Amino acid sequence: MQTETAHVLEVKDLxxxxxTVQGRVKAVRDVSFYLDRGETLAILGESGxxxxxxxxxxxxxxxxxxxxxxxxxxxxxGQDLLGMTGAERxxxxxxxxAMIFQDPLAHLNPVYPVxxxxxxxxRAHGVEKATASARALELMERVGLPNAxxxxxxxxxxxxxxxxxxxxxxxxxxxxxxxxxxxEPTTALDVTVQAQILELLQKLQAETGMGLLxxxxxxxxxxxxxDRVVVMNSGEIVxxxxxxEVFKHPRHAYTQKLIAAAPGKGALHxxxxxxxxxxxxxxxxxxxxxxxxxxxxxxxxxxxxxGETIAIVGESGxxxxTLARTxxxxxxxxxxxxxxxxxxxxxxxxxxxxxxxxxxQMVFQDPTQSLNPRMRVEQLISEAWAIHRDLLPRAQWSDRxxxxxxxxxxxxxxxxxxxxxxxxxxxxxxxxxxxLAMSPELxxxxxxxxxxxxxxxxxxxxxxxxxxxxxxxxxxxxxxxLPVVRDFADRVIVMQNGEIVEMGTVxxxxxxxxxxxxRDLLAAGLEADPDIQSARRAERAAHAALSxx
Amino acid sequence: xxxxxLKCARSPAEALAPPRHPSVAMLKMLWADKFALAAAIFxxxxxxxxxxxxxxxxxAATKLNLRDRNAPPFDTERGWMFVLGADSLGRSIxxxxxxxxxxxxxxxxxxxxxAMLVGGTLGLIAGYxxxxxxxxxxxxxxxxxxxPSLLLAVIVLYMLEPSILNLVFVLAITRIPIYLRTTRxxxxxxxxxxxxxxxxxxxxxxARIILRHMLPIVIPTLVTIGTLDFAFVMLAxxxxxxxxxxxxxxxxxxxxxxxxxxxxxxxxxxLAFWPGVAIILTTMSLNLLSGWLRIALDPLQRWRLExxxxxxxx
Numbered sequence: 001m002q003t004e005t006a007h008v009l010e011v012k013d014l015x016x017x018x019x020t021v022q023g024r025v026k027a028v029r030d031v032s033f034y035l036d037r038g039e040t041l042a043i044l045g046e047s048g049x050x051x052x053x054x055x056x057x058x059x060x061x062x063x064x065x066x067x068x069x070x071x072x073x074x075x076x077x078g079q080d081l082l083g084m085t086g087a088e089r090x091x092x093x094x095x096x097x098a099m100i101f102q103d104p105l106a107h108l109n110p111v112y113p114v115x116x117x118x119x120x121x122x123r124a125h126g127v128e129k130a131t132a133s134a135r136a137l138e139l140m141e142r143v144g145l146p147n148a149x150x151x152x153x154x155x156x157x158x159x160x161x162x163x164x165x166x167x168x169x170x171x172x173x174x175x176x177x178x179x180x181x182x183x184e185p186t187t188a189l190d191v192t193v194q195a196q197i198l199e200l201l202q203k204l205q206a207e208t209g210m211g212l213l214x215x216x217x218x219x220x221x222x223x224x225x226x227d228r229v230v231v232m233n234s235g236e237i238v239x240x241x242x243x244x245e246v247f248k249h250p251r252h253a254y255t256q257k258l259i260a261a262a263p264g265k266g267a268l269h270x271x272x273x274x275x276x277x278x279x280x281x282x283x284x285x286x287x288x289x290x291x292x293x294x295x296x297x298x299x300x301x302x303x304x305x306x307g308e309t310i311a312i313v314g315e316s317g318x319x320x321x322t323l324a325r326t327x328x329x330x331x332x333x334x335x336x337x338x339x340x341x342x343x344x345x346x347x348x349x350x351x352x353x354x355x356x357x358x359x360x361q362m363v364f365q366d367p368t369q370s371l372n373p374r375m376r377v378e379q380l381i382s383e384a385w386a387i388h389r390d391l392l393p394r395a396q397w398s399d400r401x402x403x404x405x406x407x408x409x410x411x412x413x414x415x416x417x418x419x420x421x422x423x424x425x426x427x428x429x430x431x432x433x434x435x436l437a438m439s440p441e442l443x444x445x446x447x448x449x450x451x452x453x454x455x456x457x458x459x460x461x462x463x464x465x466x467x468x469x470x471x472x473x474x475x476x477x478x479x480x481x482l483p484v485v486r487d488f489a490d491r492v493i494v495m496q497n498g499e500i501v502e503m504g505t506v507x508x509x510x511x512x513x514x515x516x517x518x519r520d521l522l523a524a525g526l527e528a529d530p531d532i533q534s535a536r537r538a539e540r541a542a543h544a545a546l547s548x549x
Numbered sequence: 550x551x552x553x554x555l556k557c558a559r560s561p562a563e564a565l566a567p568p569r570h571p572s573v574a575m576l577k578m579l580w581a582d583k584f585a586l587a588a589a590i591f592x593x594x595x596x597x598x599x600x601x602x603x604x605x606x607x608x609a610a611t612k613l614n615l616r617d618r619n620a621p622p623f624d625t626e627r628g629w630m631f632v633l634g635a636d637s638l639g640r641s642i643x644x645x646x647x648x649x650x651x652x653x654x655x656x657x658x659x660x661x662x663x664a665m666l667v668g669g670t671l672g673l674i675a676g677y678x679x680x681x682x683x684x685x686x687x688x689x690x691x692x693x694x695x696x697p698s699l700l701l702a703v704i705v706l707y708m709l710e711p712s713i714l715n716l717v718f719v720l721a722i723t724r725i726p727i728y729l730r731t732t733r734x735x736x737x738x739x740x741x742x743x744x745x746x747x748x749x750x751x752x753x754x755x756a757r758i759i760l761r762h763m764l765p766i767v768i769p770t771l772v773t774i775g776t777l778d779f780a781f782v783m784l785a786x787x788x789x790x791x792x793x794x795x796x797x798x799x800x801x802x803x804x805x806x807x808x809x810x811x812x813x814x815x816x817x818x819x820l821a822f823w824p825g826v827a828i829i830l831t832t833m834s835l836n837l838l839s840g841w842l843r844i845a846l847d848p849l850q851r852w853r854l855e856x857x858x859x860x861x862x863x
Contacts, residue, residue, distance in 0.1 A: 328750055357752030369743035373849055374765050383761075387753050418848040431747075438751070 007034040007075075008178050008211050009058070009097075014072035016053050016062060027053045027067070028235045035179060040205065040212040042226035042243070044219070046258075046453035047424065050235040051215050055181050058213075059099055060089055077178075095125050098172035102184040104164035108156040114167050115140065115152035121174045139170040144200055161316070162193035166200065173204065180205075181213045186221060190315035191481045195524040198225050199540075217453060219262050220483075220526020223247060224533045231255050243530045261455040262528035263483040279342070281306045281442060281474050282327075287336035289322050296322040298498040299336070306441070309468065309475040311485035311506075313521070314495035320478050323495075324444050327476070328362055329353060340442075358388055361435035365447035367427035371419040377405070377430055378415040384437035391438070404433040407470075409463060425456035432463065436471070444476045449484060461488050482525050486510060494518045578845045578854040585841030588834035595831055599654045602647040610648040611799065614639030619817040634819040636809070642823050649801040649824070654831070656717055656802065657782045661775045663721035665728050669771055672732025673759050677740065687733070690726040698723035699788065706794040716795055720782050727778065728771055735767050769843040776839040780832035803827050 016028040028050040035041045045051040056062045058074055058081070074081040076092060084092075101107050109117060118136035123129060140148035143166040156164060165185060172180055182201065186194040202225050205212050214226060222229050222243060229246050231239040231254070238252040250256045282304040289297040297319040304310050314320040325331045327338055327345065338345040340356065348356060364370035371380055381401045385392040392400060402412035408429040419427055428448065435443050445464070449457040465488060467473060479485050485492060485506070492509040494502045494517065502515045513519045523540070527533060579586055609630055615638065622634035622642075633642040675686040693701075702719045709715045739745065739762075748758050787804020789795030796802050803824040810820030844850040 330746055330749060354752045357750065362747070362750045364743050364747060366743065370747045372744040372748075372762055374847070383748070383753070384751055387751050387757065420849050434747070434751075 006036070008037050008077060009035040009213070010073075010075045011054065011058065012073045012075075014054065014057060014074065015070045016050075016057055017068050017070050019066045019068070026235055028057070031072070031232070031235075031237055033230050033237070033240065035211040035213055037178065037211055038205065038209045039227045040202075040214060040225055042214040042216060042222040042229045043232060044216060044222050044229055044258075045232035046217055046455065048234065049232040051217075051232050052183060053235075054232070055099075055183055055213065055215050058181065059093055059097065094121060094177075095175045096177055097179045097181065098175070098177040099181040099183065100165070100168045100172050100185050102187050104161070104168040105156060107168060108164060110156055112155075113153040114156055114159070117156075118167065118171045118174060121171055125175055127175075135174070136170070139173055140167070143167070143170045143173070143204070144196075145170075160193075161189055162197060165189065165193075165197050169197075169200065169204070173208070176208060177210055179211045179213060181215070183215045184217070185214070187216070187218070191526075192315065192520055192524040194221075194526070195224075199537075201225065218526065219247075219259065219454065219528035220533070223528050223530045224526050224537070231258070247528065247530050258455060259528060261458040263454070263457065263461075263486060278306055280304060281308075281341065283337075283339040284323075284327070285337045285339070287323065287326055287338060288334045289319075289326050289331060290334045295498055297326065297333075300495075300500050302493055302500070302503060304442070304474055304476065307468070307472050307474055308491065309477055309489045310491050310493060311477045311479060311489035312493045312495060313479050313482055313485060315480060315521075317497065318495040319498035320480075320495050321446055322498075324362070324446050324476065324478055328360060328444060354388075358391070358438045359440050360442045360444065361438055361440040363428070363431050363435050363443060363445045363448040366451045367424065367431045368419070368451075370431055371427060371434075373419055375418070376415065377401075377417055377419070380419070380430060381405075381415075381434050381437050384434065388438065400437070401433075404436055407436065407467070408433045409459075423456075424452050425460060428452060428456075428460050429463065432460075432467070436467065439471070440473070442474045442476070444478070446478045447480065448477070450480060457484065464488070482510070482521055483527075494521065574855075575845060578851070579841065581854045582841045582844075584837050588837040588841075591830060591834045592838065595650055595654065595834075598647045598650040600651070603651050606644040606648050609641050609644035610801070612640060619813065619820070621817070622819045622823075633823045634817070636806075636820055637813060637817070642806075642819065645801055645806060646803065646824055646827050649803050649806060650827070652713070652796060652800060653783060653786075653802040653804065653828075656713060656720070656786050656796075657779050659717045660720035660724065660782045660786075661778050663717065664724035664778070665771055665775050667721070668725040668728025669732050669767070671725070672729040673736055673763065673767070675729065676733040676736025677755060677759055677763070683733070686729070690729045693722065694726045698785070702785075702789055703792065703794060706789065711789075711794050711797065713796070716786060716789065719789075720785055723785075724778055724782065727774060731770060731774060732767055735770060736763055739763050739766055765846075769839075769846055772839045772842060773836075776832065776835035779835055780828060783828050783832075 011034070012032045014028055014031040015026065018025045018027055031050070031054055033041065033043070043051045043054060053062065053067075057069055060081070062069065069082060072082075076096065079092075081089065081092065108114065112120075115133065115136050118139060119129075119132040122132040122135060127135070137148060137152055140152065145151065145163060145166055151158075156167070159167065180201075185201070186197050189197060198221065201212060204210075212225075214221070216222060226243045228241065229243050230237055231246065231252070233254045239246055239250065239255045246255060247259060250259055280303040284303070285301050286299045287297060287301070288295075288299050300319070300323055302310065312320045312323065322331065326333045329345065329348075333346055336346070340360070343352075345356065375383075378398065378401050381404055382397045385394075385397060385400075398415070401415050405412055405414055410426060410429055410433070414422070414426075419430065422430065431448075448464075449460050452460060461484070464475065464477075468475065477485060477489060482492075489506050492504065492506050493500055494509065494515070496517050502509065502513065502518045504514075508514075509518060510522070513522060523536060527536075579589060614635065617631065617635045617639040619637055620631055620635035620639065622632065624631060624634070630641040630643060633646070636642055636645065671686050671690075675683045701723060705719045706715060745758060745762055748762055753761070783802075783804050785804075786795055786802060787808050790797070790802065790805040791808040796805055798805070806824035807821045807828075810817070810822075810824070813820050841854075844854055
């Protein structure tokens with residue numbers, strides 16, 4: 001920070017406050033960072049850390065009121081952004097500083113063709129119509145959209161998630177910005193697509209020399225493409241430095257905790273060979289589910305032993321959730337059998353199904369949505385006993401709720417609160433307590449930790465693991481990426497396009513994957529280690545060069 | 550993110566708050582919203598008038614006084630009974646409004662409640678059940694909606710006797726589709742939410758899912774529509790009375806008073822004005838109160854009122 005003008009973007013001592021009924025809440029305090037041309041700076045933090053607020057301040061996106069920038073300066077090439085008039089600011093926003101977001105579908109207008117939308121931004125900044133359209137087409141090709149010319153007039157819903165993110169990037173690049181702010185650009189994408197988008201961002205950065213400001217909660221993403229990283233926690237920067245330095249020698253306790261929490265480092269579960277004696281808990285035989293012409297599930301078969309954890313891993317559209325929903329009879333299967341303790345789940349009478357509900361429970365992806373917002377925790381958990389009357393006499397309900405809350409790491413007095421008064425991780429604990437209320441034998445977790453922050457993820461997985469040992473539970477654990485299930489599962493099933501691609505012990509899948517898709521999936525997963533990531537990147541590049549020849 | 554920060558800030562305070570009786574908490578929240586408080590007080594007064602008005606004021610409301618025909622309001626000479634003026638037969642408007650409140654509120658409340666109950670129930674069924682049942686119910690609603698409500702009322706009331714009960718029945722029938730459609734639309738959306746699936750996984754029956762999980766979310770919307778509908782029903786009733794098939798003199802309602810005052814609008818505006826004010830105030834109060842209720846019943850929004858209450862107390 002020797003010369004002020006050396007940095008293309010510099011944020012100094014930024015403080016942002018939100019005025020709420022409780023008084024002022026400081027969302028961000030004393031935040032300083034800078035970004036040079038051609039470099040990638042990552043702002044790493046969990047939800048509520050203030051990383052998005054910092055980025056919003058640069059783009060003038062903070063709603064005021066209730067938000068106020070109370071202190072600090074943001075300079076772009078030496079010009080103070082905060083002191084500018086609205087008109088001056090607009091000339092820089094979008095033009096010199098562009099932004100892409102997590103959910104591209106929400107930021108593309110569904111009623112206009114994508115080519116028109118990309119050109120629109122340029123037209124808004126005074127580029128002529130014909131030039132803008134030509135350039136839009138060129139950009140679509142540049143961000144790697146196949147068949148760009150034919151799809152120029154297609155609408156956003158006709159593109160996949162990864163392609164939509166490419167479109168957003170094309171739109172952002174329209175005016176050749178100096179700075180690109182990417183707010184969780186790959187969070188909503190599948191791992192293999194994520195790897196492609198990150199690669200694209202890096203390639204474009206190398207070509208244009210723009211500065212890339214990456215806001216993310218994902219250590220893997222940071223390790224993959226960032227040059228420098230700023231770690232934020234509850235509104236403050238706790239650590240800053242080059243990615244390598246921070247990842248290898250984290251100085252602050254929070255960073256250390258965060259890096260330690262990254263999944264995929266623990267010991268692999270050894271498979272206990274005691275499987276021969278006992279009867280399997282669940283035998284799934286050739287389950288098929290068609291939605292009209294769409295073949296969501298093309299025949300899945302596997303067995304689950306008592307006390308075992310099977311992870312089903314696959315990207316979106318692989319049929320993993322359909323499988324779970326079918327087993328729980330939330331969907332009716334088109335074909336197949338699922339024998340639970342020898343009885344076919346799909347042939348149960350309503351009465352039998354009702355009894356079966358006690359033994360198989362589910363934990364959903366997003367606890368915010370799976371808990372009724374109008375019910376207190378006590379009502380949520382005791383609903384199980386209200387439905388299954390003979391399970392527990394009413395007089396014991398509140399004692400049992402308190403007990404369950406303690407078991408999942410919450411406090412008995414939490415029983416009187418509503419779900420919105422808890423954090424995401426706590427809410428998932430409530431959902432787990434609810435599933436435990438029935439004393440089930442099998443719990444199906446559908447992406448149960450995907451919506452949570454990394455450190456919380458680790459805690460919830462540890463909790464599930466502990467509960468398994470205490471109650472001898474079996475799990476079917478559905479996830480979209482492999483590292484999460486590495487330290488937790490006994491066996492892994494990899495699914496793609498409605499079919500099981502590979503099945504094996506966790507050790508087999510991670511150390512000796514047989515199928516190409518499994519290897520792709522493993523390679524696309526981002527390790528929270530810059531060295532591993534750069535090695536992989538080099539390998540991929542070599543591979544690509546080889547196949548090009 | 551802002552919200553999450555906010556929640557964190559809130560939690561300790563809540564943990565410390567001693568558990569209060571629900572009704573005390575409700576009253577505190579009502580105190581926090583002064584508009585809703587005023588509305589509640591007005592509605593209590595209106596309710597009091599509706600119950601005791603006829604027995605107390607019957608005589609004053611029906612006594613003819615031809616010398617004071619169309620007497621203007623705010624004239625102190627005739628005594629406080631004539632503070633709002635007198636009608637075309639010299640009867641005190643104030644007394645008549647108070648007496649009329651009984652019929653008016655009874656008809657409106659009964660119609661709205663009946664329509665809400667039937668429409669809401671059918672809507673829940675239509676939204677939750679299969680396609681066939683749903684389609685049948687919806688087409689039935691379409692039939693009612695496509696038939697001019699006034700015409701329906703005329704036919705029914707010509708065939709039947711124009712009593713209060715029949716009037717309530719006709720008014721309710723014509724309003725049912727509104728509740729039905731709203732409820733169904735909400736149910737269709739709620740049905741897809743994850744917590745409904747969570748309840749299914751636990752083995753909850755359809756009745757339980759509908760009553761325990763869906764109804765609490767639908768009710769605030771229905772109540773809000775109901776309060777707006779209250780005014781509509783009052784005016785619809787007056788137009789039926791105007792056609793001679795609704796409430797007949799000497800029985801009175803606010804709507805009928807407006808209808809009767811219409812002929813005198815250019816000489817004596819107060820004939821139609823005061824009952825109009827009564828209708829507006831009632832509707833507005835109901836509306837304010839329902840807005841408050843909507844927030845008070847929603848655990849996610851409730852803090853607005855609780856915070857307001859604390860600020861006032863400090």
